[in-house]
Amino acid sequence: MTPLSQLLPGQYGKLSSLNPERAVDQRLMALGLLPGMVLKLIRRAPLGDPLAIEFGGQVVSLRLAEAESLIVDVAADCPVQRPQKLS
Amino acid sequence: MSAKEITVALVGNPNTGKSTLFNALTGLRQKVGNYPGVTVARKSGRCDCGDGLKVELVDLPGLYSLAAASPDEQVVTDVLLGSLEGSQQPDAIVVVLDATNLLRNLFLASQLAELNLPLAVVLNQADVAHEQGLKIDTQLLSQRLGGVPVVLTSAWKGEGIASVRRAIAEVLSKKTKMARLTWPAQVESALGSIVSAVQSDTGTAPSMADAQRILFSSNAHTSERLGWTLARREPVIRQARDQVRAAGFNPLAAEPLIHYAHLRKVLEGVTSGGAGKQGNAAALDRVLLHRVMGPILFTGIMLGLFASVFWLAKFPMQWIQAGVDFLKSIVAPALAGTPMLQSLVTDGILAGVGAFLAFLPQILILFLFVGILEDSGYMARAAFIMDRLFSWCGLNGKSFVPLLSGFACAIPGLLSTRTIEDPKARLATAFAVPFMSCSARFPIYALMCAAFIGPLYGPGWESVVMVGMHCVGLIFAVPTAFVLTRFILKVKPQPFVLELPRYQMPKPRDVLWRMWQNAAEFISKAGTVIFAITIIIWALCYFPRDAQMAEKIRAAEPTLSTHELQARMQAAMIEQSWMGRFGKAVQPVFDPCGFDWKITVGVLASFPAREVIVSTLGVTYSIGKGAEADSNHLRQAMQEAKWLSGPRVGTPIFSLAAVLALMVFFALCSQCGPTIATLAQETGGWKWAAASFFYMTILAWVMAVVVYQTVIRIL
Known part of the structure; x- marks a missing residue:
């Protein structure tokens, strides 16, 4: 269980939880970032913030502070991308 | 129809x-x-x-x-x-x-x-x-x-x-309609309970889409629009959301989860091949977003943009100026018999048209570049690179282009805030743009540096002051944005989630069309306001007229040449115009900044367009119209100007303290009719335009007083 912000560039993670109360997470869910989905941290901006992440065939920029509620499972770097129910 | x-x-x-x-x-x-x-x-x-x-x-x-x-x-x-x-x-x-x-x-x-x-x-x-x-x-x-x-x-x-x-x-x-998804039974019944509760409470049944917004969205916009009161809806919504929870979904996540699960099934067998390919983006991003190369290329691109807005626009602006001057030279002799009409047409109407036409080249060039940057996909990358520098004060990476273009001219800068999606950051950026040291502030800096800083302290200090003046606005804009976004603006900020799209060749027709639309909107909206302000200021400087002025001056000083008489005439006319009288009356307000009544008139007449300060000083110091920043006569006249009365009698008006105070005043003051008009247009009303005007003007006065009083005590 790692916060998204601690991934290294190039590292994959499987989204294990997010916070649907937060506007950022709502926006990301609309873009298709749902629990169980594999994402990849592509790079950090030259000044370290924001991050560029890839999921579902798209690249999205996200601020470090806004990424804090996204918890990923680093062990999984499988390409299967299936959402799970959020309990 | x-x-x-x-x-x-x-x-x-x-x-x-x-x-x-x-x-x-x-x-x-x-x-x-x-x-x-x-x-x-x-x-x-x-x-x-x-x-x-x-x-x-x-x-x-x-x-x-x-x-x-x-x-x-x-x-x-x-x-x-x-x-x-x-x-x-x-x-x-x-x-x-x-x-x-x-x-x-x-x-x-x-x-x-x-x-x-x-x-x-x-x-x-x-x-x-x-x-x-x-x-x-x-x-x-x-x-x-x-x-x-x-x-x-x-x-x-x-x-x-x-x-x-x-x-x-x-x-x-x-009337073909798209198939709706089948909601899980408990969600369907939760939606049904909202529909019937709204119907019984308000008398009209809401649409299914409305019911979904009420159930799934955290904001109350839909309920309020339907007139469903908080007391009525609160228990119903809570119960409905409990039903959704019972089905195993977080109510705020249920909508995307259910839709996406449905859509995966819809797409099964529909697409094949090519999945997960990023195309050109990944390879280009490796260079354009590289830790070292990225910022270097970014700086290069932005310098190119700025240089184009600043330098390239000068040529068409000169043509416009030449065109207006040419028109004046044709019209003026034709109206020589009616001096008032002649002045109205040449100094009022034509000057007013010229004043807003002069902004067009900058607007067109900036929007050409903004269009190319946006449509190519680079604008999102630029925002990605710059966001860190702006996020702490409530702005975002997309604030950079508006602020940078503000150094050439605030108008195109304000128009380009449209590219910022977050309404809070957009408004704060629009508020900060007029602080950037635009090219119209350059003449007064140039005049003051050349006339006083350079001769007194040498060219080295001249450059230091020049650069310093360009930073003054920035130094005040950043804390302003911080306070504005942190404490004043009630708008909810939007998360900065930005798609970095595929790179694409911009389509010339789209870019040119948007460029034209922006220009047309500026002309039709801000143009009329600018025109009206110019006419008003013209009238204030023109009326009332004293028909015997020429004789009076000639009687007092019979040896004047025609040119000198002309210059004295203009000085005397502006002195006894409404503007001149008003300037003299409010001079005490500007006295703590070290401004005499002539500077005060210059300051007041510069409110519609700050660049007129140099030519107004030319008139009030009897050099005649058309004075330029490099005019030796004007420099000399100002260097020799002394206080004629009051406690500072006999000392130079343009002391170092007054010179610095004047420059700081111009760096901060809201002296641009077009900017105010555009700000009103872009923020959807006069409220923010008025706030910007008073804030900048009062800040300018306060800082001018601080500078004058401090420097005069140190020296």
């Missing part, structure tokens, strides 16, 4: 090529306006769908979800629900999807299906999908979506446009 024009809404995610499609469908027969009460542009145009069927096509702002987090998204949702005052519900929807990312794009389409309107699906960027080896079975997709037409297009290449026209005609005649 028929009783009710058929309207069709064009909806889609950002970066789907929707605007290109819109331009192709309407052939640039477009109207641009604003939705009532909000600063969201309404673009519409006439689209010919064959067989004499003409519909009004409305291009709605791009959005990812109907959940309506931002004002732009709220407008789209309200337009589609027909609940926005002054706009009717569209008769049909054309939803534009990016063929290369169908799953995400279909989420919006799936939400739109809940509106129960006739709908056609356009899969745009088919050429890119083809290049990526992605195959789409449109027939199967159409079948899965309930028989709505599904059309493949490449708006960029102009392919498939005719079939979109046919599809619009088809859905309008057959």
Whole structure:
């Protein structure tokens, strides 16, 4: 269980939880970032913030502070991308 | 016009090529306006769908979800629900999807299906999908979506446009609607309980789409619009959400989860090949977003942009100036018999037209570049690189281009704040832009440095002061933005979630068309205000006239040459004009800044356009009109100017303290009619324009007093 912000560039993670109360997470869910989905941290901006992440065939920029509620499972770097129910 | 024009809404995610499609469908027969009460542009145009069927096509702002987090998204949702005052519900929807990312794009389409309107699906960027080896079975997709037409297009290449026209005609005649998803039983019953509760409490049944917004969205916009009171709705919504929770979904996450699960099934077997390809983006991003190369290339691109706005625009501006001068030289002799009319036409009307035409080259050039940056996909990268520098004070990476162009001219800078999606950051950026040291501030800095700083302290200090003055505005703009976003603006900030889209060659027609639209809007809106202000200031400086002025001056000093007499005349006329009298009356206000009445008149006359300060000083110091920053006469006259009365009698008016105070005043003061007019236009009212004017002007006065009083005590 790692916060998204601690991934290294190039590292994959499987989204294990997010916070649907937060506007950022709502926006990301609309873009298709749902629990169980594999994402990849592509790079950090030259000044370290924001991050560029890839999921579902798209690249999205996200601020470090806004990424804090996204918890990923680093062990999984499988390409299967299936959402799970959020309990 | 028929009783009710058929309207069709064009909806889609950002970066789907929707605007290109819109331009192709309407052939640039477009109207641009604003939705009532909000600063969201309404673009519409006439689209010919064959067989004499003409519909009004409305291009709605791009959005990812109907959940309506931002004002732009709220407008789209309200337009589609027909609940926005002054706009009717569209008769049909054309939803534009990016063929290369169908799953995400279909989420919006799936939400739109809940509106129960006739709908056609356009899969745009088919050429890119083809290049990526992605195959789409449109027939199967159409079948899965309930028989709505599904059309493949490449708006960029102009392919498939005719079939979109046919599809619009088809859905309008057959009323084909997209299949709605089947909600899990408990969610369906939760939605049902909301529908019946709203009906019994307000008397009208809400649409299914409204019920979903109430159940799934955290904001209360829909309930309030329906007139469903908090006390009434609170228990109903809580119970309905408990039902959703019982089905195993977090209510705030249920909507995307259920839609996406449904859409995965819809897409099964529809697409094949090409999945997960990023195309050119990954390779280009390795260079353009590289830790070292990225910022270097960014700086290069932005310097190029700034240099173009600043230098390239000078030539057409000179032509405009020459054109206006030429007109004056033709008109002036023709009106020589009626001096008042002559002055009104040349110094009022022509000067007023020239004043706002002078901004056009900068606006056109900036928007040419902004269009290229946006359509190519680089603007999102620029925001990605710069965001860290701006996020701490409540702005975001997209604030950079407006602020940078503010150093050339605030007007194009303000217009380019439209690229910022977050309304809070947009407003704060618009508030900060006029602080940037625009090119119109340059003449007064140049004059003061050349006349006083240079001769007294040498060219080294001249450059230091010059650079320093360009930073003054920035130093005050940043804390202003911080305070504004932190404590004053009540607008909810939007999360900075930004798609980094595929790189693409900008389409010249789209870029040029948007450039023209921005210019036209500036002329039609701000232009009239600028023109009116110029005429008012002209009148204040012209009236009242003393017909015997020439004789009086000649009687007092009979040896004056014609040119000297002319200059004395102008000085005397402005002294006894309303502006001159007003300047003398309010001079005590500016006395703590070290300004005499002549500078005060210059300051007051500069409120519509600060660059006139140099020529006004030329008039008040009897050098005559047309004084330039490098005029030796003016420098000499100012160097010799002394206080004639009061406690400082005999000392030079332009002491170092007064010179610095004057420059700081001009660096901070809101002295630009066009800026105020544009600010009002872009923020949707005079409230923020007035706030900006008073804040900057009072700040300028305070800082000028601080500088003058400090320096005079140190030296």
